[in-house]
Amino acid sequence: MSGSRETVLAKVRAALADVDPAERAEDVAVPRGYARSHDMGDPVAVFVDRLVDYKALVRQVAAAELPGEVAAALERRGAERIVAPADLPAAWTADVGTGTALVPDDGLGVRELDTADGVLTGCAAAVAETGTIVCDGGAAQGRRAITLVPDYHLCVVRAEQIVGGVPEAVARLDPARPLTWISGPSATSDIELDRVEGVHGPRTLEVIIVGA
Amino acid sequence: MSDSAFLGMPAFPAAARAATGDAQLRHNLRKATHTIRDKRASVVGELDDWPVLRAAGAAIKDRTLRHLDTYLVRLEESVRAAGGTVHWAADAAEANRIVTGLVQATGETEVVKVKSMATQEIELNEALAEAGITAFETDLAELIVQLGDDHPSHILVPAIHRNRAEIREIFLRTMRDWGVPAPDDLTDDPRALAEAARVHLREKFLRAKVGVSGANFAVADTGTMVVLESEGNGRMCLTLPETLISVVGIEKIVPTWSDLEVFLQLLPRSSTGERMNPYTSTWTGVTPGDGPQDFHLVLLDNGRTDVLADTVGRQALRCIRCSACLNICPVYERAGGHAYGSVYPGPIGAILTPQLRGTSSELDASLPYASSLCGACYEVCPVAIDIPEVLVHLREQVVDGPGHRAEKAAMAAAGWVLDDEKRLGAAQRAASGARGLVPHTLPGPGSAWTDTRDVPEIPAESFRQWWRRRNKGRDKGGAE
Ligand code: SF4
Numbered sequence: 165m166s167g168s169r170e171t172v173l174a175k176v177r178a179a180l181a182d183v184d185p186a187e188r189a190e191d192v193a194v195p196r197g198y199a200r201s202h203d204m205g206d207p208v209a210v211f212v213d214r215l216v217d218y219k220a221l222v223r224q225v226a227a228a229e230l231p232g233e234v235a236a237a238l239e240r241r242g243a244e245r246i247v248a249p250a251d252l253p254a255a256w257t258a259d260v261g262t263g264t265a266l267v268p269d270d271g272l273g274v275r276e277l278d279t280a281d282g283v284l285t286g287c288a289a290a291v292a293e294t295g296t297i298v299c300d301g302g303a304a305q306g307r308r309a310i311t312l313v314p315d316y317h318l319c320v321v322r323a324e325q326i327v328g329g330v331p332e333a334v335a336r337l338d339p340a341r342p343l344t345w346i347s348g349p350s351a352t353s354d355i356e357l358d359r360v361e362g363v364h365g366p367r368t369l370e371v372i373i374v375g376a
Numbered sequence: 377m378s379d380s381a382f383l384g385m386p387a388f389p390a391a392a393r394a395a396t397g398d399a400q401l402r403h404n405l406r407k408a409t410h411t412i413r414d415k416r417a418s419v420v421g422e423l424d425d426w427p428v429l430r431a432a433g434a435a436i437k438d439r440t441l442r443h444l445d446t447y448l449v450r451l452e453e454s455v456r457a458a459g460g461t462v463h464w465a466a467d468a469a470e471a472n473r474i475v476t477g478l479v480q481a482t483g484e485t486e487v488v489k490v491k492s493m494a495t496q497e498i499e500l501n502e503a504l505a506e507a508g509i510t511a512f513e514t515d516l517a518e519l520i521v522q523l524g525d526d527h528p529s530h531i532l533v534p535a536i537h538r539n540r541a542e543i544r545e546i547f548l549r550t551m552r553d554w555g556v557p558a559p560d561d562l563t564d565d566p567r568a569l570a571e572a573a574r575v576h577l578r579e580k581f582l583r584a585k586v587g588v589s590g591a592n593f594a595v596a597d598t599g600t601m602v603v604l605e606s607e608g609n610g611r612m613c614l615t616l617p618e619t620l621i622s623v624v625g626i627e628k629i630v631p632t633w634s635d636l637e638v639f640l641q642l643l644p645r646s647s648t649g650e651r652m653n654p655y656t657s658t659w660t661g662v663t664p665g666d667g668p669q670d671f672h673l674v675l676l677d678n679g680r681t682d683v684l685a686d687t688v689g690r691q692a693l694r695c696i697r698c699s700a701c702l703n704i705c706p707v708y709e710r711a712g713g714h715a716y717g718s719v720y721p722g723p724i725g726a727i728l729t730p731q732l733r734g735t736s737s738e739l740d741a742s743l744p745y746a747s748s749l750c751g752a753c754y755e756v757c758p759v760a761i762d763i764p765e766v767l768v769h770l771r772e773q774v775v776d777g778p779g780h781r782a783e784k785a786a787m788a789a790a791g792w793v794l795d796d797e798k799r800l801g802a803a804q805r806a807a808s809g810a811r812g813l814v815p816h817t818l819p820g821p822g823s824a825w826t827d828t829r830d831v832p833e834i835p836a837e838s839f840r841q842w843w844r845r846r847n848k849g850r851d852k853g854g855a856e
Binding site: 167168169171172173175176177178179180181182183187188189192193194195196197198199202214218271274275278291293294295296301307308309312313330331334335339340341342343344345346347348349350351352353354355356357358360362363364365366 | 404407408411412422423424425428429431432435436438439442443444445446447448449452458463464465466470474514515516517520533535536539540543566567569570571573574577578581582595598600606607608609611612615616626631633634636637638640641644648650651652653654655656657658659660663665666667675677681682684685687
């Protein structure tokens with residue numbers, strides 16, 4: 165069933181009677197002189213600045229310090245059950261104390277996700293200028309639901325994953341994968357256009373930048 | 377003029393007058409629009425290549441529109457190849473039939489919805505309700521509108537006309553009728569109100585089997601849908617259900633994945649005045665083991681091909697629904713969104729609604745006059761839609777069209793914009809401010825674009841001048 169496919173296409177073609185049939189789409193010039201990234205300073209520093217602006221929690225550590233920092237973050241949070249994608253590197257959680265149980269995602273139901281205290285993932289890329297983390301379901305990220313339903317998202321970003329501007333990120337990402345671009349914790353500006361952090365998505369976003 | 381002019385009073389001037397007299401509404405609107413204006417100006421000013429991005433955004437949309445048939449077919453192929461199903465709807469009734477049928481096929485009687493202009497335009501919720509299906513709006517502002525049995529008044533913030541105290545009252549009074557009630561001790565702190573919405577909607581998200589959305593962009597070459605949002609309600613609706621139905625206007629296409637590098641900069645900065653909105657979701661067909669396994673794209677015409685056929689008005693289809701033109705408009709600020717009698721209020725509504733619906737009704741004939749032609753809307757538009765140019769074009773059509781009735785309606789709206797000295801003064805101050813800022817050619821690399829086409833100019837003629845010229849020797853009349 166495709167409904168009025170031919171009708172709509174015929175109306176579109178009739179509406180474009182003024183367009184020379186010899187014109188190709190590429191003949192409509194698009195200026196591409198905009199910047200791939202803007203000169204805003206050290207990308208990691210800019211990324212941190214943006215995250216803080218969004219009221220995300222952020223820490224920078226050397227690679228060797230990552231397990232300790234993950235453990236410390238989960239302890240600060242008081243998280244007892246933390247969802248983890250099945251392929252999360254074991255080293256990341258090597259120091260996690262006995263107070264926190266890691267729950268691997270083997271197709272957890274939404275109710276189980278809803279009762280978890282948080283989720284720990286990596287990411288696919290990050291954008292400094294906009295303070296954005298992009299998850300694509302690839303390594304150490306899992307499916308979309310696990311970074312959505314729990315109220316706390318702890319995300320590990322490697323410094324080399326951070327690009328400067330949006331065009332650089334778009335070029336790195338694979339559109340065939342389901343992508344989630346995350347810029348701070350969930351928020352709303354629907355009440356008098358005042359930004360309030362924390363609605364349906366995780367109300368707390370904590371980012372650990374490794375190897376800065 | 378006869379008294380019948382008052383009986384058939386067109387909605388814009390009548391509603392605008394009522395709104396102007398509502399001090400609370402005016403206060404809410406003014407506060408909100410001025411907040412967002414300042415935020416937008418600050419994040420737009422941060423990008424030194426904004427004029428080039430703007431020119432690129434306009435050109436990508438022009439490329440799409442001039443070859444829309446090609447891109448529609450390409451999008452259809454891409455979505456199918458990625459495991460989705462594509463439906464075509466010539467009008468609202470057909471779109472509603474398609475969506476209703478798809479929901480019925482799942483056996484469900486509830487759907488969760490992400491805010492979508494297209495589904496508001498076709499009144500999908502009402503059509504679903506007639507079929508016994510309840511559509512839950514999940515965007516906070518849409519929820520406020522739905523619970524308050526109200527109409528949206530702004531593209532981005534549909535409840536912009538409500539302040540926190542009113543929202544608290546609506547939540548306390550009505551949430552219990554729709555599900556989880558608001559707590560008795562609910563305050564009007566925006567945090568508390570957001571929390572009440574979170575608790576109210578949580579259960580609906582977790583049990584939802586069918587999600588309905590629109591899309592901000594649909595990428596022809598990859599079949600990717602893109603939804604920008606803030607709260608996470610969009611992610612919930614796009615991720616947790618088993619079936620996802622997206623109703624998307626045919627003008628929402630962009631040709632290639634890399635074109636998003638332009639719009640993902642233009643849209644958040646122009647709409648919420650943020651460097652990036654909290655969440656953007658993109659999906660391509662279905663992904664095994666992740667999200668809905670049944671995806672339907674409903675491509676909607678519903679008058680868009682009529683807009684496309686008008687070589688002057690066509691540019692309105694570039695619109696990415698950022699709402700910057702509403703927030704800057706001196707007429708919108710005073711009249712409010714409801715006066716425009718459509719889901720598309722403000723300057724974009726004044727040009728889009730009459731083109732989508734025609735100018736046969738008094739209301740729609742009056743809309744091209746709901747402007748002082750100050751040009752501020754063009755200045756802020758991230759895809760450089762020359763709204764004043766289209767307004768003047770549509771006015772000519774209304775005046776030259778048949779029927780004294782339509783003309784009178786138009787004059788009434790013009791009268792409303794003109795008659796109040798303070799209103800006019802404000803509009804003209806905004807006008808002179810905006811005119812000085814509009815670039816006639818684009819600096820730097822953008823000049824390649826302006827070599828081949830002119831950046832459209834704001835008409836030098838002010839509304840009052842235009843009015844005098846059009847109406848020399850004619851009595852302004854008593855219909856306002
Ligand atoms: S017309 Fe331009 S400014 Fe107005 S909503 Fe559309 S894109 Fe935004």
